Amino acid sequence: MGSNDVVRVGIVGVGIMGADHAERLARRIAGARLVAVADPDEGRARDLAARFEGVRAGADALELIAADDVDAVLLASPGFVHEDQVLACLAADKPVLCEKPLTMDSESSLRLVAADREAEERVGRRLVQVGFMRRFDPEYAGLRTLLESGELGRTLLLHNVHRNASVPNADFRSEMIVRDSLVHEVDVARFLFGEEVVAIQVLSPAPTSHAADGVIDPQVAIFTMAGGGIVTNEVFVNSQVGYEVRCEAVAERGSAVIGRPSSSTYTTALAVDGLGRWGGEVPADYRTRFATAYDLEVQAWVDSVRSGTPVGPTAWDGYAATAVSTAGMASLASGERVDIALADPQTLSHSASSPDTDTSENAPSTKEQP
Numbered sequence: 001m002g003s004n005d006v007v008r009v010g011i012v013g014v015g016i017m018g019a020d021h022a023e024r025l026a027r028r029i030a031g032a033r034l035v036a037v038a039d040p041d042e043g044r045a046r047d048l049a050a051r052f053e054g055v056r057a058g059a060d061a062l063e064l065i066a067a068d069d070v071d072a073v074l075l076a077s078p079g080f081v082h083e084d085q086v087l088a089c090l091a092a093d094k095p096v097l098c099e100k101p102l103t104m105d106s107e108s109s110l111r112l113v114a115a116d117r118e119a120e121e122r123v124g125r126r127l128v129q130v131g132f133m134r135r136f137d138p139e140y141a142g143l144r145t146l147l148e149s150g151e152l153g154r155t156l157l158l159h160n161v162h163r164n165a166s167v168p169n170a171d172f173r174s175e176m177i178v179r180d181s182l183v184h185e186v187d188v189a190r191f192l193f194g195e196e197v198v199a200i201q202v203l204s205p206a207p208t209s210h211a212a213d214g215v216i217d218p219q220v221a222i223f224t225m226a227g228g229g230i231v232t233n234e235v236f237v238n239s240q241v242g243y244e245v246r247c248e249a250v251a252e253r254g255s256a257v258i259g260r261p262s263s264s265t266y267t268t269a270l271a272v273d274g275l276g277r278w279g280g281e282v283p284a285d286y287r288t289r290f291a292t293a294y295d296l297e298v299q300a301w302v303d304s305v306r307s308g309t310p311v312g313p314t315a316w317d318g319y320a321a322t323a324v325s326t327a328g329m330a331s332l333a334s335g336e337r338v339d340i341a342l343a344d345p346q347t348l349s350h351s352a353s354s355p356d357t358d359t360s361e362n363a364p365s366t367k368e369q370p
């Protein structure tokens with residue numbers, strides 16, 4: 001693919017995120033053309049394709065991935081099918097932007113790290129980018145630049161809040177809060193500290209009455225970073241209010257917060273009860289809050305496909321995050337702190353050694369990220 005060629009993209013999975021990515025690829029991303037969508041719910045795929053010109057729809061993901069007129073694949077299917085679909089992309093030597101989580105557990109994610117490495121040896125570039133879009137969010141990117149500048153001194157703590165108004169259905173069990181929601185905070189912690197998470201403890205406060213029966217919501221997770229820093233995380237997926245994602249970094253000479261309503265959104269309003277109210281709007285969900293981040297993420301991916309220089313979160317980042325989620329699910333069950341031992345990136349075998357020796361890819365591959 002030359003740097004002037006238009007990237008022909010296929011989307012696999014056209015639920016909430018697949019449809020959102022289709023809109024951006026078809027209307028806002030330069031240098032790309034959406035050519036095909038696939039979903040076992042073929043009617044849904046057809047309805048989406050009909051919104052654009054020249055996009056075909058099918059039910060078979062593997063057929064789309066193998067198609068000659070598809071240069072690159074955006075996977076927005078559920079996490080439990082990511083492993084097979086990413087492997088199919090790698091077998092076809094096609095770049096793939098895989099939505100988070102990379103896979104459902106650390107073993108399968110590690111297999112993808114190895115497969116991407118083999119692909120790199122074959123085609124000269126890694127092919128997998130993982131959809132941790134917060135790295136592309138201007139606020140998170142700005143916070144990282146501030147922390148890296150050293151202006152505030154060494155980073156000591158992060159405090160994260162992650163709330164969804166509600167989750168789609170009763171299938172969203174307690175484990176999903178760790179694997180699908182908290183996984184973003186895992187990536188944020190690695191991104192902002194530039195270190196691995198070495199231990200996790202997940203606490204189970206009394207659940208809200210709005211959670212499905214037996215679901216532990218909210219949850220509070222505590223990460224220990226390789227250098228001893230601590231990250232506290234509240235994840236609450238039935239808050240009833242809206243999408244709230246905040247992060248405060250505490251460093252030796254100051255602190256910085258992102259995700260607060262800015263003063264430009266300050267408004268007053270007369271409410272139905274006749275009383276004045278103040279405040280900005282709380283976004284309904286991630287598609288609003290992170291719209292710019294998704295645009296920048298997908299544009300960077302398309303640019304990287306054209307230039308041949310990969311960017312963004314790697315398969316290793318996906319694996320490292322999944323390893324923390326896997327430990328987090330064990331902690332959720334036991335209430336105990338669980339240590340995390342990442343594989344040795346040199347041999348790709350599990351090692352008991354601490355992953356904090358950052359002389360290699362073992363360190364979070366965040367330094368060169370946007």
Ligand SMILES: NC(=O)C1=CN([C@@H]2O[C@H](COP(=O)(O)OP(=O)(O)OC[C@H]3O[C@@H](n4cnc5c(N)ncnc54)[C@H](O)[C@@H]3O)[C@@H](O)[C@H]2O)C=CC1
Pocket residue numbers: 012013014015016017018038039040041044061075076077078079081099100101131132133180286
């Ligand atoms: N980066 C972010 O902020 C977000 C990422 N996600 C991730 O995006 C992915 C999709 O999530 P949603 O769109 O919310 O799910 P969804 O449930 O709305 O849509 C999933 C779609 O995949 C289809 N599907 C099921 N099996 C499939 C298969 N074998 N091959 C292809 N398609 C298949 C379903 O029919 C459905 O249309 C997940 O990995 C999720 O974690 C979801 C929400 C936000």
Ligand SMILES: O=C1[C@@H](O)[C@H](O)[C@@H](O)[C@H](O)[C@H]1O
Pocket residue numbers: 164180181184237286
């Ligand atoms: O990735 C996401 C969803 O899968 C997850 O379910 C939500 O809790 C997150 O806020 C969203 O960003």
